[in-house]
Amino acid sequence: xxxxxxxxxxxxxxxxxxxxxxxxxxxxxxxxxxxxxxxxxxxxxxxxxxxxxxxxxxxxxxxxxxxxxxxxxxxxxxxxxxxxxxxxxxxxxxxxxxxxxxxxxxxxxxxxxxxxxxxxxxxxxxxxxxxxxxxxxxxxxxxxxxxxxxxxxxxxxxxxxxxxxxxxxxxxxxxxxxxxxxxxxxxxxxxxxxxxxxxxxxxxxxxxxxxxxxxxxxxxxxxxxxxxxxxxxxxxxxxxxxxxxxxxxxxxxxxxxxxxxxxxxxxxxxxxxxxxxxxxxxxxxxxxxxxxxxxxxxxxxxxxxxxxxxxxxxxxxxxxxxxxxxxxxxxxxxxxxxxxxxxx
Amino acid sequence: xxxxxxxxxxxxxxxxxxxxxxxxxxxxxxxxxxxxxxxxxxxxxxxxxxxxxxxxxxxxxxxxxxxxxxxxxxxxxxxxxxxxxxxxxxxxxxxxxxxxxxxxxxxxxxxxxxxxxxxxxxxxxxxxxxxxxxxxxxxxxxxxxxxxxxxxxxxxxxxxxxxxxxxxxxxxxxxxxxxxxxxxxxxxxxxxxxxxxxxxxxxxxxxxxxxxxxxxxxxxxxxxxxxxxxxxxxxxxxxxxxxxxxxxxxxxxxxxxxxxxxxxxxxxxxxxxxxxxxxxxxxxxxxxxxxxxxxxxxxxxxxxxxxxxxxxxxxxxxxxxxxxxxxxxxxxxxxxxxxxxxxx
Numbered sequence: 001x002x003x004x005x006x007x008x009x010x011x012x013x014x015x016x017x018x019x020x021x022x023x024x025x026x027x028x029x030x031x032x033x034x035x036x037x038x039x040x041x042x043x044x045x046x047x048x049x050x051x052x053x054x055x056x057x058x059x060x061x062x063x064x065x066x067x068x069x070x071x072x073x074x075x076x077x078x079x080x081x082x083x084x085x086x087x088x089x090x091x092x093x094x095x096x097x098x099x100x101x102x103x104x105x106x107x108x109x110x111x112x113x114x115x116x117x118x119x120x121x122x123x124x125x126x127x128x129x130x131x132x133x134x135x136x137x138x139x140x141x142x143x144x145x146x147x148x149x150x151x152x153x154x155x156x157x158x159x160x161x162x163x164x165x166x167x168x169x170x171x172x173x174x175x176x177x178x179x180x181x182x183x184x185x186x187x188x189x190x191x192x193x194x195x196x197x198x199x200x201x202x203x204x205x206x207x208x209x210x211x212x213x214x215x216x217x218x219x220x221x222x223x224x225x226x227x228x229x230x231x232x233x234x235x236x237x238x239x240x241x242x243x244x245x246x247x248x249x250x251x252x253x254x255x256x257x258x259x260x261x262x263x264x265x266x267x268x269x270x271x272x273x274x275x276x277x278x279x280x281x282x283x284x285x286x287x288x289x290x291x292x293x294x295x296x297x298x299x300x301x302x303x304x305x306x307x308x309x310x311x312x313x314x315x316x317x318x319x320x321x322x323x324x325x326x327x328x329x330x331x332x333x334x335x336x337x338x339x340x341x342x343x344x
Numbered sequence: 345x346x347x348x349x350x351x352x353x354x355x356x357x358x359x360x361x362x363x364x365x366x367x368x369x370x371x372x373x374x375x376x377x378x379x380x381x382x383x384x385x386x387x388x389x390x391x392x393x394x395x396x397x398x399x400x401x402x403x404x405x406x407x408x409x410x411x412x413x414x415x416x417x418x419x420x421x422x423x424x425x426x427x428x429x430x431x432x433x434x435x436x437x438x439x440x441x442x443x444x445x446x447x448x449x450x451x452x453x454x455x456x457x458x459x460x461x462x463x464x465x466x467x468x469x470x471x472x473x474x475x476x477x478x479x480x481x482x483x484x485x486x487x488x489x490x491x492x493x494x495x496x497x498x499x500x501x502x503x504x505x506x507x508x509x510x511x512x513x514x515x516x517x518x519x520x521x522x523x524x525x526x527x528x529x530x531x532x533x534x535x536x537x538x539x540x541x542x543x544x545x546x547x548x549x550x551x552x553x554x555x556x557x558x559x560x561x562x563x564x565x566x567x568x569x570x571x572x573x574x575x576x577x578x579x580x581x582x583x584x585x586x587x588x589x590x591x592x593x594x595x596x597x598x599x600x601x602x603x604x605x606x607x608x609x610x611x612x613x614x615x616x617x618x619x620x621x622x623x624x625x626x627x628x629x630x631x632x633x634x635x636x637x638x639x640x641x642x643x644x645x646x647x648x649x650x651x652x653x654x655x656x657x658x659x660x661x662x663x664x665x666x667x668x669x670x671x672x673x674x675x676x677x678x679x680x681x682x683x684x685x686x687x688x
Contacts, residue, residue: 017645283678294661299687301361301675302663305652310663312656317638319646319654319663331645334627343643 001097002125004045005089007191008038008056008064008107009079014261014328017316018295021344024060026107027067029295030259031268036067037259041107047118048125049103053093055085077225080211082191083239084231087204087215094197095219101128102200104236106191110268112255120252123161124194127248134195134203134241135162138187138249139256144177148258149189149237151249162248168237187251189237190258203240208232211239262309262318263325265291291322316343345441346469348389349433351535352382352400352408352451353423358605358672361660362639365688368404370451371411373639374603375612380411381603385451391462392469393447397437399429421569424555426535427583428575431548431559438541439563445472446544448580450535454612456599464596467505468538471592478539478547478585479506482531482593483600488521491670492602493533493581495593506592512581531595533581534602547584552576555583606653606662607669609635635666660687 012025019025026038038054045052051072056064058075065073074092076085086104093100103121111117117137124135138151152167168189172180180186204212214227232239241247257267266277276284279293283301287308292300294312302310309325311318320328335343356369363369370382382398389396395416400408402419409417418436420429430448437444447465455461461481468479482495496511512533516524524530548556558571576583585591601611610621620628623637627645631652636644638656646654653669655662664672679687 281682281684283675283682283684285674285678298656298659298661299679299684300661300663301679303671303675304665304668305663308649308663310661312642312661315642317642317644317654317656317661319644319649319652321648324648327647330629331627331647334629335643335645338625338627340625340627340643 001051001099002049002101002103003089003093003097004042004049004052004103004105005086005093006038006041006045006052006054006105006107007082007085008041008054009060009076009085010108012108012260013332014326015259016328016332017311017313017318017343018293020314022059023063025259027060027063030265031110037109038064038107039068040110041105042068042071044111044114044117045103045105047114048121053089054107055089075224077228079233080228080231081233082236083204083208083234084211084215084228086200086236087208087211088218090197090200090204091212091215091219094201095216098198100197101125101194102197103194104192106258108259109190109192110255110257110259110264114254116252116254117256120250120254121192121194124248124250127162128194128196128199132196132199132246133162134193134199134244134247136165136241136247136249137190137192138165138251139190140251140253141181141186141188142253144174144181145188146171146174146177147260150180150186151189153185153187153249153251162250165241165247165249168242187249188256190256191237193241200240203244207243208234208239261325261328262291262311262320263322265293289322314343345395345443346393346445346447347433347437347441348386348393348396348447348449349430349437350382350385350389350396350398350449350451351426351429352385352398353404353420353429354452356452357676358670359603360672360676361655361662361687362637362657364658366403367407369603371404371407374609375454381453382408382451383412384454385449386412386415388455388458388461389447389449391458392465397433398451399433419568421572423577424572424575425577426580427548427552427578428555428559428572430544430580431552431555432562434541434544434548435556435559435563438545439560442542444541445469445538446541447538448536450602452603453534453536454599454601454603454608458598460596460598461600464594464598465536465538468592468594471506472538472540472543476540476543476590477506478537478543478588478591480509480585480591480593481534481536481596482509483534484595484597485525485530485532486597488518488525489532490515490518490521491604494524494530495533497529497531497593497595506594509585509591509593512586531593532600534600535581537585544584547588551587552578552583605669605672606635606655606664607666609637633666658687 012019015025055074127133150169154164154166156163271277275289286304287306289307291309307322356363359369471477494513498508498510500507615621619633630648631650633651635653651666
């Protein structure tokens with residue numbers, strides 16, 4: 001059986017002030033129509049899987065249950081990056097269903113074309129079930145993005161809808177990103193993939209045995225906190241994908257974006273004819289390329305400013321240049337240093 | 345006897361979102377230590393006058409009384425600019441005290457050096473009492489300001505502390521303002537002046553007789569609304585000062601500023617070593633020349649931005665370039681047009 005595994009343990013500092021420790025970004029109403037990113041991920045999971053399972057942090061269980069009631073939750077006692085989260089999900093599902101197929105989906109993304117994503121995932125599921133592949137959804141690049149990792153593709157076999165992944169590339173510099181975009185052989189690594197629980201556990205046994213053993217022990221009823229605490233903080237890409245054989249991808253053009261910073265908001269909500277993305281009842285006069293949002297009825301008025309991010313959430317207001325949206329971390333650090341942790 | 349007459353009828357659109365229809369700028373806690381501008385004006389009035397009288401709009405009487413309790417208020421039924429307000433004060437005080445001397449002070453200004461202002465006003469009071477002059481406080485310019493009117497001075501008589509005003513100049517362009525600054529013969533017209541009630545009423549009888557007559561009738565107990573409504577909307581400068589003889593000035597360097605827009609906030613509150621004026625518990629990282637304030641415990645964080653004004657007040661946030669601080673009006677107009685009048 002196919003299981004969607006939603007990875008929802010992140011914090012999302014770069015979406016402060018909307019994201020807070022107790023209210024991470026996947027729980028925020030950032031999606032179209034005020035949908036949470038997590039609810040969107042669950043809906044995508046249901047497109048391709050009979051069962052949806054969310055892996056989240058223990059302290060986020062309550063808030064997560066409120067946002068997506070009725071979905072099975074697997075709680076990590078501490079965050080140990082994606083390899084551990086996926087090991088836990090794979091071990092849990094394998095104990096229940098030895099033929100389990102995992103469709104792993106990050107919780108903090110936006111996909112405009114959900115049927116398109118379903119069409120990309122379907123052959124990956126079939127390949128996992130019949131050939132034991134690890135199959136990634138690769139997003140056809142639409143810009144020379146330096147904020148994502150890339151997949152380099154090899155040649156397709158005759159008649160195959162999937163293509164082999166011959167290399168994982170870390171975030172490139174802009175010149176490299178431009179050559180990737182032009183080459184047609186590189187896809188964005190969206191962190192979405194399909195594999196059987198059996199294959200994933202075999203890979204983890206070989207490459208990250210302590211994590212695999214701990215995950216199995218927890219699935220068998222072991223004490224999660226004691227077992228989880230010492231695990232390596234490593235991503236599934238570094239731990240498994242980059243070293244594994246028989247990794248394939250399907251290219252998808254599905255209006256995907258990682259909602260990693262405020263600069264991604266236009267991808268989710270669109271923009272007006274002045275390239276302003278205005279979520280709510282705000283007044284943006286004479287400027288272009290701004291991103292303006294508040295989470296209550298506070299009205300934001302900007303005059304004659306361009307390429308600015310203005311976000312009001314809770315008791316805080318952030319104003320930052322759009323091209324520096326990554327620097328939100330600096331504001332968060334400064335607030336912590338000034339004893340304003342109540343806002344974090 | 346000397347009477348300080350505080351002109352407090354304005355609205356202050358350019359200080360939106362802090363100033364609102366029901367809460368005009370002179371009532372706001374914009375001064376050092378959260379003092380209202382009006383309370384500062386009252387204190388300056390008490391420096392030089394035995395009695396303080398505030399002229400304000402009828403609909404602001406309640407709010408004004410709260411801010412400065414125990415001060416006599418004269419309520420205008422409708423705003424008719426400064427000539428009418430001063431006529432009303434002069435007629436009211438003349439009926440009470442034929443030898444009344446008025447020290448007229450606008451309510452929306454900041455003066456850092458109050459003893460210095462007292463020293464400038466004293467000879468103007470004496471000149472008004474002994475020579476019947478109209479005597480203005482002229483502020484020695486500290487920059488080539490294009491937002492103020494100027495007074496051109498003639499030569500001083502031997503031994504005199506006052507100098508004749510030979511011309512009133514409207515807001516100049518920047519090149520003209522630079523020549524004014526360099527010449528040493530021009531002062532900023534701060535709207536602060538001293539004259540006897542008798543002299544003011546005689547000037548108004550000659551130049552604005554309907555206003556003088558209405559003011560006298562109201563002072564004698566006439567129906568204010570009916571008498572005031574038809575009066576001309578004209579400033580005391582245009583109606584009287586520019587045409588009158590025997591107008592003198594004393595030059596003052598007293599840390600004066602008109603708090604006409606957010607750009608004036610540094611003059612009131614100072615600035616840090618990065619030229620940021622930050623009123624309240626805010627975080628301004630890596631930028632210079634910003635003005636950041638909120639009227640509650642909302643924290644504002646800006647990263648890498650310079651020469652920006654960010655103001656949170658009530659249910660609204662304003663973000664505007666400091667050098668465009670006059671354009672707040674555009675935001676206010678746009679809010680009105682969108683049916684967001686509740687914020688005005």
